Amino acid sequence: MGQTVNVKDIIKKNVEKNKSRKVEKIMPTILLLAASISILTTIGIVATLVVDAYKFFKGVPMREIFSTKLAPLASNPSFGMLPLINGTIITSIIAMCVAIPIGLTTAIYLSEYASESGRKALKPIMELLAGIPTIVYGFFAYSFITPLLMKMIPNLGAKNALSPGIVMGIMIIPLVASLSEDAMNAVPNAMREGALALGSTKLEVTFKVVVPAAISGIIASFVLAISRAIGETMIVVIASGSSKNFTFNITQSIQTMTAYIVEFTSGDAGSGTLGYYSLYAVGLMLFVFTLLMNLLAQYVSRRYREEY
Known part of the structure; x- marks a missing residue:
């Protein structure tokens, strides 16, 4: 049925x-x-x-914008943006001088030398740096790094470019290390084994095979880290001061683009004034800087990427 x-x-x-x-x-x-x-x-x-x-x-005429005199609250205000651009570039260069060597060597160790258990223990500890609020880094730079540097550099000011640059570099170490390690881990083991079979040492394999093969990802991590350093705010606000002088002296106070925006949004510039609109001009320049850095990172990653 x-x-x-x-x-x-x-x-x-x-x-x-x-x-x-x-x-x-x-x-x-x-x-x-x-x-x-x-x-x-x-x-x-x-x-x-x-x-x-x-x-x-x-x-504001363009010749004034690209001058070195910045006095937005003076009776006869001047809006030269070069001191802000110069301060931003200097602190970012100092940060990369710290982050690139430490971050890259950390990535090489984690990728090529650390044991599996060691990697699992060290990488989360390193990445804790990325979770610390930037304002904490700012107080760390001002209350610990600056007094330490003042003992070694007698003419170092209480507010300077060196201290925040170093701490910004410490802050972006995890970004450089993590992205570089991912790029090196993507290199096939067959390339390492082939180089070792030809008689290369572990160090030679690392610097002559693995690093060149992962160079696109490594450079992209550098560029993204620079972008992160350029956009940093609280560290430079607390530790670098608000001097609007155009100087290359890293022992003296400077002001970055982000610090300028924070200073003026506290109420110094009246709404509708040129000083108020200068905030948006600086913000636009900062946006263009970071956009160009990200586009450069994408170009490098695509241009030099090795497919395995």
Whole structure:
């Protein structure tokens, strides 16, 4: 005798299938809207910066913007942006002088020399640095690193470019180390084994085979770290001071683009004034700097990537 077919059950199953199909039709639209949020936010940020920065550039001649005199609150204000650009570049260079050698050697050790248990223990400890709030780094730079440096460098000011640069470098070590290690781990073991079979030492394999093969990822990590250093705020606000002088002396106080924005958003610049619109001009320049760094990282990664 054949199995009895319940018509009600068949109808119920069809209704449930139709409901699920309706959900499947709606879901792509919902996912598209969610994905569009980041795009719309970026467009809104760029539009805000461009519109208000235009008001600044319209009222200040370009020869003044690219001068070395910055006195936005003077009776006869001047808006030379070179001191801010110079301060940002100097602190970022100091940071990379700290982060690149330490981060790269850390990545080489974790990738090529550390045991599996050692890697599992050391990497999370190193990455804890990335979870420390930047304001804590700022107080660390001002209350510990600066007094320590003042004992070694007699003419070092209480606010200077060297101390925040060093601490920024410490802060971005995990970024350089983690991305560089990932790039080196992507190199096939067959290349290492082939070099060892030809009589190369472990050190020769590391620097003549692994590092050149992973160079695109390593350089991309450097560029992204520079971008992170350029956009850092709280460390330079606390430890570098607010001197608007155009100087290459790393023992003296300087001001970066981010520190300038923080200083003026505290209420010194009245709304609608040139000083107020200068905040958006500096913000736009900072946005362009970081955008160029990220585009450079993507170009390097694609241009020199090795596919295995």
